Amino acid sequence: MLRIGLTGGIAAGKSAVARRFAELGAVLVDADVLAREVVQPGSPALHEIVAAFGADLVGVDGALDRPALGRLVFADTAARERLNAIVHPRVRERAAALVDGAPEDAIVVEDIPLLVESGQAARFHLVVVVDAPDEVRVDRMVRQRGMDPGEAGRRIAAQAPRADRLREADAVLPNDRALEDLLAAADALWDRRIVPFRDNLVAGAPGSGLLSSPSAAGLPGTVGLARRTRARLAAALPPGASVGSGGAPGAARDEDDVVVASVRVTVEEDTDPAPVTSALAAAGYPRDRDSGRGRGEAHAGLPAVHRAADPALDVTVTVASAPAPS
Numbered sequence: 028m029l030r031i032g033l034t035g036g037i038a039a040g041k042s043a044v045a046r047r048f049a050e051l052g053a054v055l056v057d058a059d060v061l062a063r064e065v066v067q068p069g070s071p072a073l074h075e076i077v078a079a080f081g082a083d084l085v086g087v088d089g090a091l092d093r094p095a096l097g098r099l100v101f102a103d104t105a106a107r108e109r110l111n112a113i114v115h116p117r118v119r120e121r122a123a124a125l126v127d128g129a130p131e132d133a134i135v136v137e138d139i140p141l142l143v144e145s146g147q148a149a150r151f152h153l154v155v156v157v158d159a160p161d162e163v164r165v166d167r168m169v170r171q172r173g174m175d176p177g178e179a180g181r182r183i184a185a186q187a188p189r190a191d192r193l194r195e196a197d198a199v200l201p202n203d204r205a206l207e208d209l210l211a212a213a214d215a216l217w218d219r220r221i222v223p224f225r226d227n228l229v230a231g232a233p234g235s236g237l238l239s240s241p242s243a244a245g246l247p248g249t250v251g252l253a254r255r256t257r258a259r260l261a262a263a264l265p266p267g268a269s270v271g272s273g274g275a276p277g278a279a280r281d282e283d284d285v286v287v288a289s290v291r292v293t294v295e296e297d298t299d300p301a302p303v304t305s306a307l308a309a310a311g312y313p314r315d316r317d318s319g320r321g322r323g324e325a326h327a328g329l330p331a332v333h334r335a336a337d338p339a340l341d342v343t344v345t346v347a348s349a350p351a352p353s
Contacts, residue, residue, distance in 0.1 A: 029134045029225040030126070030150070034142035034192060035157030037182050038164035038171075040202035040209050044157050045138040047213045053136040054129045056122045065117040066091045075113045080106065098178075101185045115145065132229050134221060143187045148195040148255075149262040152311045153224065153337070155216070155245065156196035158189060159203050197255065197337075198245025215243040223338040224311075231313045233334035236286065236341030244339035246285050253288040256342055260292060263310035267298030268346075287341045293349040300329055303346060307333045312344045 033048070035041035049055040065072045068089035077085060080099060084092050100107040122137060129135050139147065148154050159167075161183055168179035193199065198216055202209045219238060227234050238244050260270045271291035292307070294300050304314055312333040335342035 028126075028129060028131055029221070029228050030152050031134065031136045031221070032142050032147060032151035032154045033136050033138045033157070034140060034154070035202075036159070036161075036164060036186050036189065036192065037140070038167040038179075039157045039159045040200075040206070041138065041140070041157040043202075043206060043209060044155070044200060044213045045136060047210050048134075048136045048217065051214070051217050053134045054125070055136050055138060056125045057138045058118055058122065058140060059138070061118045061121045062114055063093075065114060065121065072113055072117055076110065079109055079113065101178075101181050104185075107185060111141075111145075115141075132225065134225050141186070143192050143195050149258040152228070153197045153221070154195050155198045155200060156192050157200045157202055157209070158193065158196075158248070159201070161189065163203050193248060194251065195255065196245075196249050198339075199248035200245060201248070212243075212245070215240075216245045220244045220337070220339050224336055227313075227336035227338065228311060231308055232336065233313055233315050234336050234338035234340070236335065236338065238339045241285070241339070246339060249285060252285065252340065252342070253290060256288050256290050256344075259310055260290060260307070260312070260344065263306045264292065265302045265306055267295045268303045268306075269293055286339065289343045289345070292344055292346045294329060294346060295349050300331070300346065304331065304333075307344060307346070311336050312342065 031048075031053070033041060033045055035044075045055055045057065066076065067073065073085070073091055076091065076096070080096065084096050084099075086092050096110070100110050126135055126137070137151070139145070142148060142154070164183060165176060165179045168174040168182065169176055172179075174182075198220070200209060200212050200216065219240065220243070223234065241247060257270045264270065269292070271293055292303065294303055308314065312335055315332045315334045330345060330347040333344040333346065
């Protein structure tokens with residue numbers, strides 16, 4: 028299963044990309060839809076919201092007045108954090124159940140507006156950011172949603188800055204032009220990178236890292252591949268294994284290199300490397316069976332080389348025994 032985290036600031040166009048991916052065959056898990064479900068009339072979450080913010084946020088039909096709640100929490104950081112503490116755990120629980128029920132060869136897209144703010148980037152194989160300049164998004168909210176410019180600006184300010192989202196992006200879909208351009212870019216990303224990535228992941232095969240069109244893979248605008256790789260591995264590895272700061276000797280790479288990175292994983296002497304291999308493969312870095320042979324294997328098959336299943340990237344993960352204490 029390939030897990031994609033889809034995010035973007037308000038009015039960036041994320042929902043349009045989510046719908047397109049669903050049309051192309053993705054299993055879509057929409058955090059906004061789930062957030063509405065968990066606050067239905069009579070729900071425990073709605074009772075907690077009323078206790079926290081007052082009964083005037085519930086209409087005569089018993090439903091939550093979402094616009095009124097939005098005006099409240101987007102103007103008050105503490106109130107927004109309190110609301111998130113009520114809603115987000117329930118949304119994550121429902122999302123996890125939907126993901127668990129998806130087929131093993133599915134492409135699962137989780138549409139999460141606050142993916143970066145909630146620190147979830149490392150749990151996905153691929154983080155796709157739909158991006159548009161702040162002034163473009165303000166204009167859209169004013170023209171398309173009838174929102175006051177000041178309110179639109181406050182909504183943007185309440186979310187992570189663009190730079191923070193782009194820092195976590197594995198692929199970027201710019202949306203500062205026509206909708207047709209955005210959808211064409213989404214189609215190219217799906218065909219050229221996402222589907223081959225899923226196929227490699229299911230087969231346990233490394234990707235080529237040799238895509239001829241970086242723009243079709245959403246690579247322009249992404250930075251810090253080695254940093255993002257280390258974070259993803261650190262979230263996936265079992266106890267007894269850890270991520271180092273560099274790759275194999277002589278293989279250090281520029282932190283801002285778009286497509287090439289080398290990372291080292293060390294395994295403690297009394298740790299079985301088999302679960303480490305499985306964890307790396309599940310995280311998107313299957314073992315390269317043609318590499319690392321004939322080097323002397325002092326620790327149950329180590330050293331070993333893993334490579335990214337993502338066909339757009341050339342990422343090498345070298346797994347070796349931790350140095351013996353002196």
